[in-house]
Amino acid sequence: MERVILITGASSGIGKETAKLFQTKNWKVAATMRSPENSEDLSKIADVGCFRLDVTDPGTIKTAIAEVLEKFGAIDAVVNNAGYGLLGPFEAATQEQTERQFQTNVLGLFNVCREIIPYFRDQKGGTIVNISSLGGRVAFPFSSLYTSTKFAVEGFSESLQYELEPFNIRVKLIEPGPIKTDFYGRSQDVARREGLAVYDHRLEPFLEFMEKGGNDAPDGSVVAAAIYDAVTDGTRKLRYPVNTKGLLGLRGLLPDSLFFPLVKRIFLK
Numbered sequence: 346m347e348r349v350i351l352i353t354g355a356s357s358g359i360g361k362e363t364a365k366l367f368q369t370k371n372w373k374v375a376a377t378m379r380s381p382e383n384s385e386d387l388s389k390i391a392d393v394g395c396f397r398l399d400v401t402d403p404g405t406i407k408t409a410i411a412e413v414l415e416k417f418g419a420i421d422a423v424v425n426n427a428g429y430g431l432l433g434p435f436e437a438a439t440q441e442q443t444e445r446q447f448q449t450n451v452l453g454l455f456n457v458c459r460e461i462i463p464y465f466r467d468q469k470g471g472t473i474v475n476i477s478s479l480g481g482r483v484a485f486p487f488s489s490l491y492t493s494t495k496f497a498v499e500g501f502s503e504s505l506q507y508e509l510e511p512f513n514i515r516v517k518l519i520e521p522g523p524i525k526t527d528f529y530g531r532s533q534d535v536a537r538r539e540g541l542a543v544y545d546h547r548l549e550p551f552l553e554f555m556e557k558g559g560n561d562a563p564d565g566s567v568v569a570a571a572i573y574d575a576v577t578d579g580t581r582k583l584r585y586p587v588n589t590k591g592l593l594g595l596r597g598l599l600p601d602s603l604f605f606p607l608v609k610r611i612f613l614k
């Protein structure tokens with residue numbers, strides 16, 4: 346049976362690897378992105394269609410879904426992958442940076458769910474995969490805004506799975522640790538404010554540590570494999586951690602009094 350997956354933020358990284366993996370598994374792939382004109386390589390692959398979709402612009406979501414249905418006839422799974430990280434001290438982030446982080450990672454994901462849920466209900470089934478993060482379960486320093494978006498995605502998804510269960514709609518959470526993608530480069534935003542140097546001696550080594558962690562990490566194909574599992578394993582399992590480096594296990598085992606010093610030792614050299 347032919348199945349169709351729609352992926353947001355498929356221009357690079359995890360989204361692009363996911364598009365390629367599902368295509369090799371004989372799925373039809375709607376690779377959605379803000380600028381499909383820059384994605385010639387994906388659009389040349391058989392059974393992959395590139396569609397314009399900006400998660401912060403509900404009109405583009407409606408249009409993309411209609412175009413995908415016209416081209417492929419159905420949608421069986423949606424991967425809410427579009428997102429980026431805003432790092433740095435909370436007080437250095439402008440209102441605009443703060444809003445953009447939530448508009449993309451949280452409200453953007455809600456926008457896509459709002460459009461796809463009625464369609465999945467009518468179809469009597471479907472799978473929603475939300476890309477969270479290790480940072481959706483564990484908070485790291487200088488990540489208060491990014492972390493709070495991913496904690497929001499976790500709570501949203503955990504609640505949603507109860508209400509969508511009667512309609513045969515599965516909700517899945519993917520929780521990647523560091524993955525080598527543009528997340529640590531062009532997609533990253535850093536909050537800095539002139540005259541606010543008091544954080545620099547801790548912030549700069551933290552940013553270097555994060556960059557090195559990203560460079561040394563596995564690529565998006567490991568996350569794509571977890572997404573494939575989540576979509577096809579036939580279970581209602583909610584959470585799929587990937588490359589979390591034992592931190593999730595330790596978070597569950599250790600009291601705050603031992604876990605917080607450990608996080609400081611790792612992230613704040």
Ligand SMILES: NC(=O)c1ccc[n+]([C@@H]2O[C@H](COP(=O)([O-])OP(=O)(O)OC[C@H]3O[C@@H](n4cnc5c(N)ncnc54)[C@H](OP(=O)(O)O)[C@@H]3O)[C@@H](O)[C@H]2O)c1
Nearest residue numbers: 354356358359379399400427428478523524526527528532
């Ligand atoms: N890499 C990691 O270590 C890591 C770890 C945990 C979680 N994650 C999560 O994984 C997801 C994918 O990130 P990635 O690592 O693959 O980084 P990436 O290569 O930078 O990909 C991010 C994607 O999101 C897209 N995007 C950003 N804003 C968008 C918007 N308003 N509408 C539609 N698309 C938008 C980008 O599109 P453009 O090309 O248009 O900019 C890009 O395709 C994110 O949700 C991220 O939080 C990543």
